[in-house]
Amino acid sequence: MSVPVNRPAGSTDGLTILPVRGIGEITTGTSLAAVVHDALAGADLALAPGDVVVITSKVVSKALGLHGDPSIERADLVLTESVRVVAERRTSTGHTRVVEAKAGPVMAGAGIDSSNADDDVRLLLPHDPDAEAGRIHGELSSLVGHGDFAVVLSDTSGRSWRGGLTDFALGCHGISPLEDLRGLADTHGHDLAVTVRNVADEVAAAADLVKGKLDRVPVAIVRGLDARFLDPQAAGARTLVRSGPTDWFALGRAEAVRDALGVAAGTPLSQQVGIESVHPEPLEDRVHRAWAVAVAPDETSQDAGLDGAGTDWTVVCADPYALGRCAARFEVALAGERLVADLTPVTDGVRVRIGDSRH
Incomplete structure (x- = not known):
């Protein structure tokens, strides 16, 4: 679902990105909603209407107990967690594969992660990240007394033709992931023909600037996003995945x-x-x-x-x-x-x- 636009994009008065500190180690069965609620209270913060809660998918996997079978080789585990293989290369330590993960995105290694986890633990991504975002939103709504906020589950991935890594929206609830600007006039009066803005990924990447990879801050609040992006009925992040005829690069x-x-x-x-x-x-x-x-x-x-x-x-x-x-x-x-x-x-x-x- 794309958000309808009736005024120029970027008209917000500005964004504030707040790290949510004080979240300890997450283990199987932990209520992430309760942990986030307690951490916000400890920092004297409250969820305001229109806030977006961005949660690193790793802690979701930990709370759900999504651990890969240690008896299975990592390369085989990647294939188990994949819909299809896009590209594969031999490395000095085995094989690396770019795949369409069962979680949705096309990414290296199906998103299986061992960083910030015990040595023998390989964390798997949830197969339905949008559903997990919705579940967390529902539980957190009960604790804070309102549901006028959105939840984005973020993960990290590389991008074709670009160096480095960035965070993206693996799953989301309550936010329109896309803003379709096609047909609107630019500042010179020319109609935009192809511009569809990925709002969910922009929010996830912005939140990572205060979460980081080394500081163990798995949650951030993005505040000030224009209200037109908040929609409790919006489609999830699965709609961001290009597949079929729209995927020009289905294979390496x-x-x-x-x-x-x-x-x-x-x-x-x-x-x-x-x-x-x-x-x-x-x-x-x-x-x-x-x-x-x-x-x-x-x-x-x-x-x-x-x-x-x-x-x-x-x-x-x-x-x-x-x-x-x-x-x-x-x-x-x-x-x-x-x-x-x-x-x-x-x-x-x-x-x-x-x-x-x-x-």
């Missing part, structure tokens, strides 16, 4: 190529043929991985072979049809490795000369 560069060749990310076959590393790799390792991607899922390529070294290789196969098919698949797989191939028919097969792509 290598993953899109491999998927087209029958090697889906996050599958045992992907592990079998090898996953690209975040570190520089020898050319021959990349070539052999491309070959494995080309032939592993393709029955017609099982009798084909690859000979050569460096930048000069030959695809061989007795069956002319299988030879052509395998050579073509190999060329595509090499493109997934950022390698370009020049294919030339020779007497005993197809010669493949390889060079680095400019991309």
Whole structure:
């Protein structure tokens, strides 16, 4: 749901962001509403009409007892907490995967977190963050005597094409997550064509400026947000997730190529043929991985072979049809490795000369 706009955005008189201190360690079964209420009272603060309570999702996971099974490898746990894998890379400590988490967002590692937790604890995100935000809002409303405020559950994630991390709205209740400005005139009289403002994420990021990552302040109050953003019937943060036709980047560069060749990310076959590393790799390792991607899922390529070294290789196969098919698949797989191939028919097969792509 997008908030209707009848006056220019940014017309608030200013925001105040208040850290809520005095919140101790959260354990399974803790009432977050009661803890927040007590911390506000201890700081001589009260929830004012229009306030937004921003709560770090980590403490929600702790209160709910959402702990990953310690007997399951972290990489497998990530897959368990995922709807699909967007991208995967091999690192010095295992595998890192960017996934669409069951909690909703596309993020690294399904949001599984071990920071600010015991060494053997891996915290999982709630699968329905909007429902949790609504539950906390209801409990806190009973304690403060009114429900004229909103709740945002925040989490931290990176962003495509941007360095560093920022907080975003994992779940929310009582706040319109989007403000649709399309069709309104800008200051020069031109109609806005694409501007839809993500208010919920802006609130979550603003709150993190006083919560921080090291100070163990998991709750903040954002005060002064324009009243038009507060709506008890507003849709939740799940509506912020782009999916289907609106998702232009459903797979990473290598993953899109491999998927087209029958090697889906996050599958045992992907592990079998090898996953690209975040570190520089020898050319021959990349070539052999491309070959494995080309032939592993393709029955017609099982009798084909690859000979050569460096930048000069030959695809061989007795069956002319299988030879052509395998050579073509190999060329595509090499493109997934950022390698370009020049294919030339020779007497005993197809010669493949390889060079680095400019991309």
